[in-house]
Each structure stands twice: as structure tokens, then as C-alpha cells.
Amino acid sequence: xxxxxxxxxxxxxxxxxxxxxxxxxxxxxxxxxxxxxxxxxxxxxxxxxxxxxxxxxxxxxxxxxxxxxxxxxxxxxxxxxxxxxxxxxxxxxxxxxxxxxxxxxxxxxxxxxxxxxxxxxxxxxxxxxxxxxxxxxxxxxxxxxxxxxxxxxxxxxxxxxxxxxxxxxxxxxxxxxxxxxxxxxxxxxxxxxxxxxxxxxxxxxxxxxxxxxxxxxxxxxxxxxxxxxxxxxxxxxxxxxxxxxxxxxxxxxxxxxxxxxxxxxxxxxxxxxxxxxxxxxxxxxxxxxxxxxxxxxxxxxxxxxxxxxxxxxxxxxxxxxxxxxxxxxxxxxxxxxxxxxxxxxxxxxxxxxxxxxxxxxxxxxxxxxxxxxxxxxxxxxxxxxxxxxxxxxxxxxxxxxxxxxxxxxxx
Amino acid sequence: xxxxxxxxxxxxxxxxxxxxxxxxxxxxxxxxxxxxxxxxxxxxxxxxxxxxxxxxxxxxxxxxxxxxxxxxxxxxxxxxxxxxxxxxxxxxxxxxxxxxxxxxxxxxxxxxxxxxxxxxxxxxxxxxxxxxxxxxxxxxxxxxxxxxxxxxxxxxxxxxxxxxxxxxxxxxxxxxxxxxxxxxxxxxxxxxxxxxxxxxxxxxxxxxxxxxxxxxxxxxxxxxxxxxxxxxxxxxxxxxxxxxxxxxxxxxxxxxxxxxxxxxxxxxxxxxxxxxxxxxxxxxxxxxxxxxxxxxxxxxxxxxxxxxxxxxxxxxxxxxxxxxxxxxxxxxxxxxxxxxxxxxxxxxxxxxxxxxxxxxxxxxxxxxxxxxxxxxxxxxxxxxxxxxxxxxxxxxxxxxxxxxxxxxxxxxxxxxxxxxxxxxxxxxxxxxxxxxxxxxxxxxxxxxxxxxxxxxxxxxxxxxxxxxxxxxxxxxxxxxxxxxxxxxxxxxxxxxxxxxxxxxxxxxxxxxxxxxxxxxxxxx
Numbered sequence: 037x038x039x040x041x042x043x044x045x046x047x048x049x050x051x052x053x054x055x056x057x058x059x060x061x062x063x064x065x066x067x068x069x070x071x072x073x074x075x076x077x078x079x080x081x082x083x084x085x086x087x088x089x090x091x092x093x094x095x096x097x098x099x100x101x102x103x104x105x106x107x108x109x110x111x112x113x114x115x116x117x118x119x120x121x122x123x124x125x126x127x128x129x130x131x132x133x134x135x136x137x138x139x140x141x142x143x144x145x146x147x148x149x150x151x152x153x154x155x156x157x158x159x160x161x162x163x164x165x166x167x168x169x170x171x172x173x174x175x176x177x178x179x180x181x182x183x184x185x186x187x188x189x190x191x192x193x194x195x196x197x198x199x200x201x202x203x204x205x206x207x208x209x210x211x212x213x214x215x216x217x218x219x220x221x222x223x224x225x226x227x228x229x230x231x232x233x234x235x236x237x238x239x240x241x242x243x244x245x246x247x248x249x250x251x252x253x254x255x256x257x258x259x260x261x262x263x264x265x266x267x268x269x270x271x272x273x274x275x276x277x278x279x280x281x282x283x284x285x286x287x288x289x290x291x292x293x294x295x296x297x298x299x300x301x302x303x304x305x306x307x308x309x310x311x312x313x314x315x316x317x318x319x320x321x322x323x324x325x326x327x328x329x330x331x332x333x334x335x336x337x338x339x340x341x342x343x344x345x346x347x348x349x350x351x352x353x354x355x356x357x358x359x360x361x362x363x364x365x366x367x368x369x370x371x372x373x374x375x376x377x378x379x380x381x382x383x384x385x386x387x388x389x390x391x392x393x394x395x396x397x398x399x400x401x402x403x404x405x406x407x408x409x410x411x412x413x414x415x416x417x418x419x420x421x422x423x424x425x426x427x428x429x430x431x432x433x434x435x436x437x438x439x440x441x442x443x444x445x446x447x
Numbered sequence: 448x449x450x451x452x453x454x455x456x457x458x459x460x461x462x463x464x465x466x467x468x469x470x471x472x473x474x475x476x477x478x479x480x481x482x483x484x485x486x487x488x489x490x491x492x493x494x495x496x497x498x499x500x501x502x503x504x505x506x507x508x509x510x511x512x513x514x515x516x517x518x519x520x521x522x523x524x525x526x527x528x529x530x531x532x533x534x535x536x537x538x539x540x541x542x543x544x545x546x547x548x549x550x551x552x553x554x555x556x557x558x559x560x561x562x563x564x565x566x567x568x569x570x571x572x573x574x575x576x577x578x579x580x581x582x583x584x585x586x587x588x589x590x591x592x593x594x595x596x597x598x599x600x601x602x603x604x605x606x607x608x609x610x611x612x613x614x615x616x617x618x619x620x621x622x623x624x625x626x627x628x629x630x631x632x633x634x635x636x637x638x639x640x641x642x643x644x645x646x647x648x649x650x651x652x653x654x655x656x657x658x659x660x661x662x663x664x665x666x667x668x669x670x671x672x673x674x675x676x677x678x679x680x681x682x683x684x685x686x687x688x689x690x691x692x693x694x695x696x697x698x699x700x701x702x703x704x705x706x707x708x709x710x711x712x713x714x715x716x717x718x719x720x721x722x723x724x725x726x727x728x729x730x731x732x733x734x735x736x737x738x739x740x741x742x743x744x745x746x747x748x749x750x751x752x753x754x755x756x757x758x759x760x761x762x763x764x765x766x767x768x769x770x771x772x773x774x775x776x777x778x779x780x781x782x783x784x785x786x787x788x789x790x791x792x793x794x795x796x797x798x799x800x801x802x803x804x805x806x807x808x809x810x811x812x813x814x815x816x817x818x819x820x821x822x823x824x825x826x827x828x829x830x831x832x833x834x835x836x837x838x839x840x841x842x843x844x845x846x847x848x849x850x851x852x853x854x855x856x857x858x859x860x861x862x863x864x865x866x867x868x869x870x871x872x873x874x875x876x877x878x879x880x881x882x883x884x885x886x887x888x889x890x891x892x893x894x895x896x897x898x899x900x901x902x903x904x905x906x907x908x909x910x911x912x913x914x915x916x917x918x919x920x921x922x923x924x925x926x927x928x929x930x931x932x933x934x935x936x937x938x939x940x941x942x943x944x945x946x947x948x949x950x951x952x953x954x955x956x957x958x959x960x961x962x963x964x965x966x967x968x969x970x971x
Binding site for chain 2: 124128129149150179182183185186187326329330332333334335338
């Protein structure tokens with residue numbers, strides 16, 4: 037009498053389980069990037085297939101500095117934060133004073149856990165008095181949602197919904213103007229505004245990760261390709277080139293900018309207790325405002341300052357010679373290990389051998405003389421060990437007037 | 448908004464017994480202390496209240512078994528009306544259809560009604576339980592150890608525990624460690640055979656927590672019970688004359704003598720925070736009161752989430768506070784009876800004691816099972832006292848009051864407590880009728896406080912008298928939350944002194960005393 041229901045495999049369920057068949061997701065710009073990716077040199081950026089380099093890393097770097105470079109930043113994690121309490125909420129979550137960030141402005145900030153250790157750094161876009169976009173390297177939705185308890189605010193991840201492009205380099209302004217974004221010349225550094233595009237709008241900010249004149253553009257994913265095509269068409273005679281991360285990484289190092297999980301270990305990634313970093317230990321101490329309202333990590337950070345418990349410092353180094361000191365150990369008096377280089381290059385712009393390094397205080401803080409780096413240069417299956425003098429120098433390593441010039445120059 | 452001219456050294460929020468103990472101890476150290484009580488009377492869940500015309504009863508806590516001797520000594524409670532004599536100890540009676548079993552003296556120094564072999568087994572087990580509880584006792588009364596930053600005094604305290612462990616001897620020490628996190632059910636099975644005795648112990652181990660006897664770590668509850676003492680004897684219990692309110696009255700008198708100012712009907716709206724420091728409170732009437740130190744002796748979650756607000760503390764801390772489990776699982780029954788009931792087979796001394804309906808460990812486990820799914824058992828287990836037999840002044844002449852703590856009554860009852868309450872009362876009355884035939888006909892008035900009622904009336908979130916489930920993961924360094932177990936909070940100048948802090952609930956005064964000592968020990 038009893039009839040058992042037959043269990044049929046649900047096609048919907050199987051479809052939902054097939055995510056693993058796509059090892060790395062494509063961004064909304066992928067059709068264009070795939071077509072340009074001659075080197076097929078991909079890496080994994082937050083689950084997306086992103087190019088290290090598309091055709092030539094040297095030329096891609098020089099596109100940033102002499103022409104205009106187009107870099108797909110869609111994989112960057114983006115959160116939409118909106119509501120009457122959005123300002124108060126972000127002021128509690130992030131380090132810098134959000135009440136001073138006016139609508140139409142962007143600032144670089146960071147956020148910490150209860151112990152004052154940096155969870156991530158990123159940029160905060162104030163799109164309106166009550167609407168923000170927070171961009172970062174890592175994902176933070178659980179933290180952001182838990183932080184929203186008793187705030188009248190909604191937090192939504194919009195990484196997939198919003199496509200992003202960085203257009204960087206001396207001709208970037210001229211390209212945007214020629215592409216028809218009227219009024220873009222009025223954007224000063226860290227300003228943002230909305231412009232018409234393809235029946236919708238694109239948010240353009242004068243921001244970037246290169247230390248150069250440049251812009252970032254955010255557009256709904258379905259308008260991504262038309263935006264790409266519009267920029268490429270307008271930029272043809274001004275040398276626009278799509279680039280990969282290797283070139284961008286060089287430019288950002290010249291600009292002295294740090295990258296989470298490259299120059300410091302984000303608190304939620306760190307397994308070893310001594311890898312955690314407070315803002316003061318990675319050069320972000322300037323963000324801390326003890327006089328603003330409460331913010332996450334405030335108690336721990338101020339206590340560490342008062343008790344002089346800060347153990348590390350992040351510095352810029354200028355190293356003799358021209359061999360990049362990537363991941364070299366830093367020594368005091370050629371013998372005592374005091375730190376590690378996290379990023380290094382020969383800078384074609386600065387004409388100097390530059391590096392970012394994390395040192396154990398007091399080295400790099402009060403003791404800055406007699407620092408050395410040991411570079412292992414592989415030469416035909418043999419390391420040539422070079423002990424080179426290193427000098428602590430201010431960041432950024434290069435300062436380009438065109439980055440901030442108003443109106444932006446027409447190259 | 449008015450602002451008080453006075454500046455207090457310390458403001459204590461909440462006049463429960465822990466708030467009174469903290470306030471009194473701080474006042475004795477020379478501080479000017481103000482205590483703010485939300486209700487019209489101090490005492491919290493340790494009040495004696497009239498629930499029917501002429502009938503008074505201890506509100507939630509009805510047996511005194513763990514008032515900390517240091518509290519009695521520090522506040523000189525004996526000079527303020529608290530007297531406990533050996534003759535006041537009352538027995539525990541395990542009710543059963545097979546006739547009762549009686550534990551006389553301090554937790555069954557003498558066992559009556561069991562076979563000779565069971566008596567011998569009990570003697571051994573009792574000694575062992577008290578020995579092991581004794582090892583834990585310093586942990587379960589003093590400040591919890593701060594593993595990161597241990598002071599010399601704390602090290603010495605830990606050292607003493609290590610010594611106590613060592614003194615157990617090798618075999619005993621191994622056994623102590625073996626059983627520490629065991630469930631009480633299996634341990635009882637190892638050593639005893641009388642279901643009545645096992646049922647009573649299983650009930651005591653799980654009373655006030657959301658655990659069944661077979662739940663891992665349930666034995667800890669029994670240790671917690673036995674780490675308490677009264678009149679210098681571990682495991683003893685008394686029914687205070689005048690109800691629990693009389694104990695509170697003594698603490699209150701001591702606090703006032705020490706100079707504490709007490710204000711009733713003064714619920715606090717919020718704690719004033721300036722640059723990461725608590726500097727006072729604003730009452731719901733809008734009065735601003737400033738103080739060097741603010742001590743909250745109310746629920747820790749209420750303190751942080753409602754009075755301070757999540758905006759003044761860090762996300763991780765708020766996460767921890769919101770995750771403290773505090774859903775009560777016990778109800779309180781008060782019956783106004785025409786005359787004293789007669790529990791079958793129980794003598795006069797037994798009626799003055801604690802009568803427990805938990806006829807077997809399986810019965811307790813079965814009563815627990817439905818509570819996991821938001822229901823109560825048709826045969827609830829309970830602990831009954833008849834306070835008017837000890838103090839006839841609580842009731843009209845010839846009448847009687849019955850007070851019972853009933854498990855398991857889940858806070859989040861599936862059908863809701865409006866619908867569920869009459870059904871639970873019916874189930875309880877059916878159980879009572881089994882052991883005290885005819886009792887139902889003598890009920891003049893019945894008051895059943897569900898966890899929802901306890902929450903509303905005594906401002907205990909979840910209706911949980913421990914202000915946070917008392918289980919291994921929420922004890923010691925993890926109480927109320929890990930990283931903040933030393934009565935302090937991330938806000939400078941704000942301290943916690945209620946049952947939600949270590950060691951936990953019950954009328955002990957230990958959290959209040961420890962918090963006050965912690966503040967006194969701080970460098971000015």
C-alpha cells in the first residue's frame with residue numbers, strides 16, 4: 037500500500053553544484069581581456085581570472101607612465117553601504133574620520149579588529165550623504181554585517197554587480213574628455229562624479245593606485261563592455277593599452293603604496309601571532325584620530341601607543357646598486373637581522389633601487405643608519421650574495437605633479 | 448535634564464544581592480557609593496514577595512546554599528540580622544513512588560531509606576564529590592585566573608590549587624581529571640544503583656542549566672553546587688526565615704551602614720561614555736549622575752548592548768556579548784494552600800526540607816529532551832520547598848505556601864507562553880498530586896513564573912537566573928566573555944558585578960564581592 041516517492045536528482049541542485057567547473061571566474065570585461073591576453077599569464081585575484089601581463093610587462097608599465105593604461109579592477113571587493121546611519125557606522129568601523137569625508141569625495145582608509153590589528157585597507161567612496169562604496173582587497177561581509185548591529189544601515193556586497201576599470205597615465209584625462217565625459221576636467225584628486233554612459237551612469241573618480249594622473253570608473257556589469265569600447269576608441273591615438281598586474285604593481289611601489297597580504301598580513305589571514313600589524317606598524321598611523329568618536333580597535337591602539345608596545349615599522353628603502361632586493365633580509369651592521377623587504381624594484385622613474393620593508397623597532401624608527409640588505413642574485417644556477425647598503429627614505433618614491441594638477445594636463 | 452551636584456566615587460547599577468554586596472564592599476573601602484535600583488525594592492530575584500493576599504514567598508531563589516563566607520565576613524552580615532546555625536540545615540528528600548530517600552545534614556551526611564550497600568557507595572561517592580569540588584572551589588569563588596597577565600597573588604592561588612590536586616594522591620588526581628568533564632549520568636551509573644539517589648543528583652547537576660544528565664560536562668553543575676557552602680559546611684542548605692528577602696535585608700542593612708545611598712525606582716537609561724571611559728549614567732528620568740567608576744550588577748548583555756550601546760565598543764566584543772547563551776530553562780511555581788500538604792512517606796523534618804521530584808536519571812533526561820525542541824515534558828522535574836513550615840509568618844494562620852523550581856521550561860516555547868503556561872501548570876499539578884495526594888484541592892492561588900515572566904519581572908534576559916548559561920564554555924575565563932572575565936570591560940571605569948560574571952548565579956554574592964575587590968585592588 038505504501039508508495040515511496042521516487043527521488044530524482046534535481047537538475048537545479050546539480051547546476052548549483054557545478055561552480056567548481058569554473059576554476060576562476062571571468063569579470064564583465066573578460067571577452068576583451070581574453071582577446072588581448074597574448075601571454076595567457078593568469079593569476080587568481082579573489083577568485084577571478086586576472087592577467088599578470090597581457091603582452092609585455094615592460095611596455096605595460098611604460099603605458100602607465102607615458103600613455104594611458106586600462107586595468108580591470110572588477111575583482112576588487114566592493115560593498116554598498118547605505119542608510120541614515122551609514123556615516124556613523126563607517127566612522128565606527130574604519131579608522132579615519134568619516135564625518136570629514138564630504139559627498140563626492142574618496143579617501144583611503146583602513147579598519148582593525150578589537151585588538152587594533154589591521155584587517156584590511158581600502159578606499160571609501162562617499163556617493164551621497166547616505167550612500168557609500170567601500171573597496172578592499174579581502175572580503176569582510178560577516179565583519180561588516182556584525183558591525184551593523186543597531187545601526188540603521190544596509191550592507192551589501194556588490195563585487196559582481198559593479199564592474200570597475202582603472203584608467204591611469206598622463207593621457208588618461210584627455211581620453212576621458214575625448215570620450216565625451218563632459219565636465220571630467222573639474223574632478224580634482226579624490227573627487228568623484230557621475231557621468232552619462234550607454235543609457236545609464238558611470239561613476240568616475242580621480243583616484244588610482246599608480247601615483248600618476250588617473251581615474252577609476254565604476255559601472256553596472258552589463259554596461260561594462262560598452263564602457264571598455266568607448267575608452268579604447270577614444271584612446272587609440274593617445275596610446276591606451278590594457279595592462280596586467282605586474283605593471284601596476286611596479287607603479288604602486290614607486291608611489292609607495294602598500295598591498296594587503298603582500299606588504300603586511302591581514303589580521304584574519306595571520307596564523308602566527310607576531311605577524312599581526314597595527315596601523316602604526318605599517319605606516320597607517322596617520323589615519324588614527326583619537327578625538328573622533330569610538331572606532332574598532334581604538335582602545336588597543338591607544339594603549340599600544342601609550343605603553344610603547346609597537347614592535348614594527350614599515351619604511352621605504354633606497355638600496356645601492358640596481359639589483360631588486362625582493363624579499364631580502366634587512367640587517368643592522370651587516371649581521372643582525374632586523375626585518376624583511378616585501379616589495380622591491382629598480383625604479384625607471386626615480387632612477388633608484390627602491391623597496392618597502394618591515395623592520396623591528398627601533399630599527400627603521402630611531403635607528404636608521406648602518407642598515408643593509410642581503411640580495412641573492414641567481415646567476416646561472418648560482419646565487420651571488422650581495423650585501424648592499426640601504427637608506428631609509430620617505431615615501432612616495434616618485435612625486436608627479438600631473439597627478440594633482442588642476443586642470444589636468446592635456447597630453 | 449538636571450545634573451546632580453554630587454560626584455560619586457562609584458555608581459552601582461542594579462540592587463540585586465550582587466549589586467548590594469559590591470556597593471557595600473566599596474563603601475567599606477571609603478568610597479562614596481550610589482546604588483540605583485530600577486524597581487521599588489532591592490533584592491532582584493532574591494526578594495520575598497506577596498503573591499496572594501497574606502501569602503509571601505521567596506521570589507526566584509528559595510534556598511540558601513552558597514552565600515560566600517567572605518561576603519558574610521566582609522559585610523558583617525551576622526551583625527545585620529543574618530543568622531545561620533547548624534540546626535537550620537534542612538534535608539533533601541528524593542520523592543519516589545517507591546517511598547522517599549532522605550539526605551540529612553550537609554548534602555547527605557546521613558542517608559536514610561537506602562540499602563546498606565547503597566549507603567556505603569554513597570558515603571564514598573559523597574566524599575569524592577566533595578573532595579573534587581574542593582579542588583575546584585578556589586576557581587569557583589575567587590577571581591578567574593588571567594592566563595595572560597598573572598599577578599603573584601593569582602599565581603599563588605593557582606599554586607594552591609595545584610597543591611590541592613597533588614594532595615589528592617596520584618590515583619585520585621587521575622580520577623579527578625578523568626571525570627571533570629564527564630556527564631553526571633554515567634558517573635552515577637559507575638558508583639550507585641538506587642535510582643532515587645541518582646535521580647536527585649542528576650537533577651541537582653542540571654538545575655538551572657540547559658543540560659540533561661547525559662549531556663557532556665553535566666557533572667560540572669554538581670561541582671558548582673557543592674563548591675557552595677553555608678554555615679561553613681559544603682553542600683548544606685537552609686530555608687532562610689523571612690524568605691530570601693531576609694538575607695537581602697541583611698546585606699542591604701550592611702551596605703547602608705557602610706554609607707551606600709540607595710535609590711529605588713531609578714532605572715538607568717544609559718552609561719555615559721567619554722573617550723572610551725565610562726564617567727556616569729543617565730537615569731530614565733533624565734538625571735545625569737557622574738562617578739569615577741560605574742559598576743553594573745545587572746545582566747552583562749543588557750549593560751553592553753543597551754546601556755553602553757554597541758557603538759561605544761568594538762565589533763568583536765559585541766559579537767561575543769550577543770553570543771552569550773542565556774535562555775532560561777526553569778520556571779518558578781508559588782502555591783497558596785489552605786493547609787500544609789502531606790507528601791507520601793515524608794516525615795515532618797522532610798517537609799521542612801527540599802523535596803525533589805526526579806525519580807530517576809532517565810526521568811530527568813526524558814524531561815530534558817522536549818526542551819531541546821521548544822517544548823516541556825508532561826512529567827516535569829522539580830525542587831519543592833514549603834517555606835511557611837520554617838517561618839509561619841509568611842502565611843495566614845494554618846495556611847501554607849509552596850515554592851517550586853520546575854525544570855525544564857524552555858524560554859522559547861514553541862507555542863508561546865501565553866498558550867503554554869496553563870498547560871505547564873496542569874502538568875506540574877498532576878505531578879504534585881502523585882506525591883502529595885489531595886494537594887490540588889487545597890490550592891487557593893497559583894502563580895507560575897515562566898522564563899518569559901521571570902525575564903520581564905526581574906529584568907533577567909531569557910529569564911536565566913545565572914544571567915548566562917553556566918556551562919564549561921561560559922565559565923571561568925570565558926565568563927561573561929573570553930578576554931573580559933576579570934569584571935572589567937573594554938570601557939575604562941566600567942565593571943560588571945552580576946551573576947553573568949564569574950563564578951555565576953545563585954545567592955552567593957561572589958561576583959559582587961570579587962568585582963569590588965578588583966576595583967579596590969586597582970591603583971588609583
